[in-house]
Amino acid sequence: MRAGSGSWKAIEPVRKTQVREGGQAMWSDTDSCLKCSICVAACPVYRADPEFLGPKALGPDWYRLFQQGDTRPFAHVDDCTFCQLCEAACPAGVPVAHLIALQKSLVKRPFRMRVRDSVLTRPHWVARVPGALGLAPPALGRALGLSASAWRVRRRRRPRFDPLAAAVSARGTVGLFVDCFSRGYDREAVGAARALLEVWGFGVREVPGQSLCCGAAAYASGRPAQAGSMAKQMAAGLARDAQHLQWLVTLNATCDGTLRDEWPRFLDAVPVVPVRAFDDVAAEEAPEAFWRRLRAGAPHPPVALHTTCRGKVARGEGGLSRLAALAGIAAEPLDAACCGAAGSYAFKREHAAIAQKMGRKAGQAMPAGTGGLWVDSGTCAVHLEEMSGVRARHPAVWLWEAWQQAAHGPATLRERE
Amino acid sequence: MTPPVLVIGRGPAGMLAASLFCLAGVAVDLVADGAGTLPLWSGAWHFRSYDGARLLDDPWQWWADAEGHPYAAWSSQQWREGWQTLSQVWRLAGIPTHPLPSRNWWTVSAAGTPDRAFLVPAWQYAVPAAEPVCLVGFEGLADSLADVQAVRYSRRCNLRAEVLALPSPPGWDGTWSTVRWASYLESEPGGAWLLEELTRRLAGVSDELPLLFPQVMGIRRVADILGAITRSTGRRAYEVPAPPPALGGIRIQEQWTRWLLRNGARFRSGHVDGITEDGVTWHHTQSLNGAAVVNATGGVLGGGLAIRRDGSLWETVAARRLGGSSALGQDGRVVTAGRQLPGCDPDRHGDGGAVNLASAVEAVRGTLQRLGWQPARSAGEGGVGIVESH
Amino acid sequence: MVVVVGGGATGLGVAWDLVQQGVPVTVVEQGDLGQGTSGRFHGLLHSGARYAVEDPGTARDCWTENQILRRIAPGAVEATGGYFVATAGDAEEYEERWLLGCQTAGIPVRPVPVAEARQRVPALGGGVRRVYGVPDGVLEGFSLLLGLAKGIVAQGGAVWPRTRLTRVASRAGSVSGVELDGAGGRRTLACSAVVNAAGPWAGEVSTRFEDPIALRLASGTMLVFAHRQVPLVINRLAPPGDGDILVPHRHVSIFGTTDVPVAHAGALGATVSEVQRLMELGGELYPGIEQWRVLRAFAGIRPLFDGGISAEGWVSREFAVIDHGRRGGMAGAFSVVGGKWTTYRKMAQETANAVMGYLGIRRTADTATLRVPLDPGPGSADSDATPLICECERVSAAALARQNGSLSERRVATWFGMGPCQGTFCGDRAAQSRARVVGVEAAEQELAAFRAERAKGMVAVRWGRNAQQEALQQAIRWQTLGEREERP
Structure with missing residues (x-):
């Protein structure tokens, strides 16, 4: 299978980022637009929102005017969900979505909206007091411009798992990156992922030790500078809490993409250890015996899979299918680009209609008889469950449940195999 | 592994x-x-x-x-x-797709000129031999001016090309790309608007001519839309390519x-x-x-x-x-x-x-x-x- | 009647001046307005500082005219200001002479802290040693040309594009008329004076006065980059040379120039070697230039008057008005040669003075205080309800329809087709709407000419994204639009 010559050399990479003197990463290719409009074809908001001008007009076209000194934002630029599918589609490397985020930063917003956004763009604050949201009267939310779905978010508790498993850490200790949403509302996914990692033989530390945010929500809301300082705080937090760990596992595709792709290119931050998404870790690190047991377990109803838009951008699509296949679960990829949740996007009142429209479309794509939906992001799972009525959870939760079912109760791999 | x-x-x-x-x-x-x-x-x-x-x-x-x-x-x-x-x-x-032909299909380019292609998606106009056609245009769709396409077609093919001019739909503005047109036409109001305008204006077009629309006839629902046109008008209905973003692709x-x-x-x-x-x-x-x-x-x-x-x-x-x-x-x-x-x-x-x-x-x-x-x-x-x- | 040969800045300027004095004028231009040197410059409204050392007269003229143009054509001038930037490698001794020269010419110069300059112009590299601010600006040349032409016609003059001068008739050694060949066929026109403002073609035109003049022609190549890379004009603080000017022009940036002697005025076209040289020179001041998205290259011919050559080989940018009658040629024949775009008005005024002296007319109006009637700039009326034809430059169908002439002329007036896609997506779109007016066949010919002109500018800069753009353009043209040469 291997080439015989052995003379292959790694080829000099084409640099995506160009480094300005002083070491600060700066944007490149902002002027590279070929006007091919492939980004327009890729944009999910453009199809759902008749007012939205689309990524080409709002990104590179607008930026040309901006460079000429016309700093006025275009109408409805805030309708962009920052899914970044446009940017991923671009054949010329134009940072389309980030140009749009820059434009968002120039929008003048009413005071109440700014108050609301200063909270929504700091989800790590919310994660510290997750109950606070439910305590406030909905009328207050409306006054602040929050959508009804912000009120419907419920906290999910950590599942019970066998503490025996925690003792087995023959493969070293890894970090479980706890994002703001999971920290505040989805302890179920955190607990399941932790239990699985321990079943696979890793010691697990949940990082960062305190509630911090990678900056994703702030960037999406057009606050790149705030995102930058939040990213740096998070990077410092990780440097403190994760430096001796092998790698970090992420549960949320948005945070995963932010840490790995956005930090170095746009936010001048670097995670202290390599970052890997949960489904990659599962496919590459879970022992074959684990999958054998799952496959031998009771038959599972077919599931649908949704790789979130940010997951598609950062890593692609098909990773969840691979997990389902390894587990012996019949699975169908959901025919939807972006569900409309987009972090805090769907929580803003002005976006509720579009988010619902996109979510309904995703919900309608659900094949009949689907027994569950795998989603690699907590907020998207909440939104999709609301839109489709099908139970939506992180794949870690599904795998943990399948494992418990197959094992007929808690047990470690080592004991059984 | x-x-x-x-x-x-x-x-x-x-x-x-x-x-x-x-x-x-x-x-x-x-x-x-x-x-x-x-x-x-x-x-x-x-x-x-x-x-x-x-x-x-x-x-x-x-x-x-x-x-x-x-x-x-x-x-x-x-x-x-x-x-x-x-x-x-x-x-x-x-x-x-259209069936694989024994010789190249006759098709029409985005400019209205004749073209030859082999494997052609079913929504796109393709025939074994050139024939008179009716090009349908929407006001405001600047890439596909049916009257100009018709002149180009008949000049190159020596065949009659009639024109059916439809207005721009309610809510249209100058920024609409093909994707926006397609989103509108496959929406419920868009489909209804189209059929209504078609039936109102079709009288002037010779009976037997196929209707060639610009490629904006929906994103996912193209077959439904073209089918509905055929059912309500009795004409063959197809698309002709348009410049990017290209709905066919x-x-x-x-x-x-x-x-x-x-x-x-x-x-x-x-x-x-x-x-x-x-x-x-x-x-x-x-x-x-x-x-x-x-x-x-x-x-x-x-x-x-x-x-x-x-x-x-x-x-x-x-x-x-x-x-x-x-x-x-x-x-x-x-x-x-x-x-x-x-x-x-x-x-x-x-x-x-x-x-x-x-x-x-x-x-x-x-x-x-x-x-x-x-x-x-x-x-x-x-x-x-x-x-x-x- | 006075006939002016040449529809560039000087010719239109002369005609504009003469019609103000009540002199009937006809301008003849062999191509489109501004198709020669006037349409092929970097767009710099000189403060004069560029010539402060080598050419004090031109420096002084530039500064005076710079201030006048800001008054009479504010819509065609963007007062960006400019920097003169010295790098560590540039001689300090020159800097001193330059400062003295600017002072002598009265050009205001302000030292700018290097840190401030680099903050304002991040594109500047690390080797910057000294920066001075000068009152350079950006001149929207075509707006001004079209405004002058409009003004001339409004006051009873005539402007005939695509018309060539074939012969100058004389009676008793004095000009009596001209023979012209143009779109309307051959014709003769009686006149009492002819002004040769043909730029690089002035040598050729002067042969018809029985008194040929010698010009030194030099081709200067310029590069257009897709975005506005700098907020103001950047000059290199070194003796004038190649690649020392970068001008932000609307949405694009123009970098130039080179200086290659050529034999013929028709030798237009940027060469690969000149483009390479410019990129290397540019890299010295702008380290990121390799990553800038280049759009096209173009070349203009500088018609320098050989009379002004200095000992060091520097050909002065000063201009000369030649009265051929006094040199033994035809009486009533005048040539105006040399000069700069920035000083066109002064050149025009002095030429008009000479002509009026010959005709015995007295000056009654001063073009230094007379506003040029400008159309609102291109793209400024793009918020109408018609579809966008050109998405890069945001030109609507209505804005395009408001202009006159062929697709190429409309391009000049509206900037359609001048953005990153270079007409890939808007070319046929515009041709289709044009076909509704002139018919399909004529529109397709105009489209072919437009395509050829755009393609010419892309040939010498086929690298990086522009190579992608060219490949995309070819595929869209040949495949999607079926623009192939089909022979029956």
Whole structure:
């Protein structure tokens, strides 16, 4: 299978980022637009929102005017969900979505909206007091411009798992990156992922030790500078809490993409250890015996899979299918680009209609008889469950449940195999 | 675990190569930094449509006499099997086409001029012989002025071309792209508006003429929309391509991607920097293992090719291959597929489809042969000749 | 009647001046307005500082005219200001002479802290040693030309594009008329004076006065980059040379120039070697230039008057008005040669003075205080309800329809087709709407000419993204639009 010559050399990479003197990463290719409009074809908001001008007009076209000194934002630029599918589609490397985020930063917003956004763009604050949201009267939310779905978010508790498993850490200790949403509302996914990692033989530390945010929500809301300082705080937090760990596992595709792709290119931050998404870790690190047991377990109803838009951008699509296949679960990829949740996007009142429209479309794509939906992001799972009525959870939760079912109760791999 | 085959590029050649691997039961990863070029084109594949002076009726004859072309040696049988393979893949993916013709179909370009194509999606106008037509235009769709297209058509074909002018829909504004038009026309109010305007204005058009609409007749629901028009007017209704964003290519891309995903292909996002002994390097430093590499970066738009200021090719994957200055690929481990192969000029010759097809088929065949892999399973209903022949 | 040969800045300027004095004028231009040197410059409204050392007269003239143009054509001037930037490698001794020269010419110069300059112009590299601010600006040349032409016609003059001067008739050694060949066929026109303002073609035109003049022709190549890379004009603080000016022009940046002697005025076209040289020179001041998206290259011919050559080989940018009658040629024949775009008005005024002296007319109006009637700038009226034809430059169907002439002329007036896609997507779109007016066949001919002109500018800069753009353009043209040469 291997080439015989052995003379292959790694080829000099084409640099995506160009480094300005002083070491600060700066944007490149902002002027590279070929006007091919492939980004327009890729944009999910453009199809759902008749007012939205689309990524080409709002990104590179607008930026040309901006460079000429016309700093006025275009109408409805805030309708962009920052899914970044446009940017991923671009054949010329134009940072389309980030140009749009820059434009968002120039929008003048009413005071109440700014108050609301200063909270929504700091989800790590919310994660510290997750109950606070439910305590406030909905009328207050409306006054602040929050959508009804912000009120419907419920906290999910950590599942019970066998503490025996925690003792087995023959493969070293890894970090479980706890994002703001999971920290505040989805302890179920955190607990399941932790239990699985321990079943696979890793010691697990949940990082960062305190509630911090990678900056994703702030960037999406057009606050790149705030995102930058939040990213740096998070990077410092990780440097403190994760430096001796092998790698970090992420549960949320948005945070995963932010840490790995956005930090170095746009936010001048670097995670202290390599970052890997949960489904990659599962496919590459879970022992074959684990999958054998799952496959031998009771038959599972077919599931649908949704790789979130940010997951598609950062890593692609098909990773969840691979997990389902390894587990012996019949699975169908959901025919939807972006569900409309987009972090805090769907929580803003002005976006509720579009988010619902996109979510309904995703919900309608659900094949009949689907027994569950795998989603690699907590907020998207909440939104999709609301839109489709099908139970939506992180794949870690599904795998943990399948494992418990197959094992007929808690047990470690080592004991059984 | 055997690593998957890596196909670099998500354009037509990469998607076809990946599909053939899937059908052969081989794990395949499609690696690309971009969405591929499908949204640029209407979706028709050209066999050979131009001989340097005239549009070609009979592409078989041209290939039989071809010299110096990279695929001149392909026999009629190979071409036949190749085209059948592609149309079967599309059928499996839910992309309907006109039947494969014995000679080139007559089609109409976005400018209204006649064109010849071979494998044509069912929504696009394609007939065995040119005929009088009726071009339908929407006010405000600046790329497709039906009256101008009609003059161009009748001047080139010496045939009657009538015009049916429809107004711009409610809510239209000057920023609408084809995608916006299509979203509107496949919405409920859009569909109703269209049928109402059509019935109101159709009286002036001769009875027997097919209605040729610009390619904005919905994104997912094109068959429903065209079908509804035929039911309510009694006319044949088709689309004529429009410049990008091209709905035909968008529809194909969405259906095809979905089919590949359902068949186990993996789409991986990232820029491939180079080829190593074990696969490729990407994201600047990381490596990605692959049993073999099919390089289908398309040459130019796909991002694989970069031309330096002095005219030399940047050392990217495609450049290494296309520049011909490297030993890379001489042992057959890396094969190239796509229309930008040396010795081809598909823009001028109208054989981009044939080059994509033949190069993808050869890439898959060569890879399977070299790895000594037998197809793990049959290629699905009807069989896919190329894969089964091993 | 006075006939002015040449529809560039000088010719139109002369005609504008003469019609103000009540002199009937006809301008003849062999191509489109501004198709020669006037349409092929970097767009710099000189403060004069560029010539402060080598050419004090031109420096002084530039500064005076710079201030006048800001008053009479504010819509065609963007007062960006400019920097003169010295790098560590540039001689300090020159800097001193330059400062003195600016002072002598009265050009206001302000030292700018290097840190401030680099903050304002991040494109500047690390080797910057000294920066001075000068009152350079950006001149929207075509707006001004079209405004002058409009003004001339409004006051009873005539402007005939695509008309060649074939012969100058004389009676008793004095000009009596001209023979012209143009779109309307051959014709003769009686006149009492002819002004040769033909720029690089002035040598050729002067042969018809029986008194040929010698010009030194030099081709200067310029590069257009897709975005506005700098907020103001950047000059290199070194003796004038190649690649020392970068001008932000609307959405694009123009970098130039080179200086290659050529024999013929028709030798237009940027060469690969000149483009390469410019990129290398540019890299010295702008380290990121290799990553800038280049759009096209073009070349203009500088018609320098050989009379002004200095000992060091520097050909002065000063201009000369030649009264051929006094040199033994035809009486009533005048040539105006040399000079700069920035000083066109002064050149025009002095030429008009000479002509009026010959005709015995007294000056009654001063073009230094007279506003040029300008149309609103291109793209400024793009918020109408018609579809966008050109998405790069945001030109709507209505904005395009408001202009006159062929697609190429409309391009000049609206900037359609001048953005990153270079007409890839808007070319046929515009041709289709044009076909509704002039018919399909004529529109397709105009489209072919437009395509050829755009393609010419892309040939010498086929690298990086522009190579991608060219490949995309070819595929869209040949495949999607079926623009192939079909022979019956």
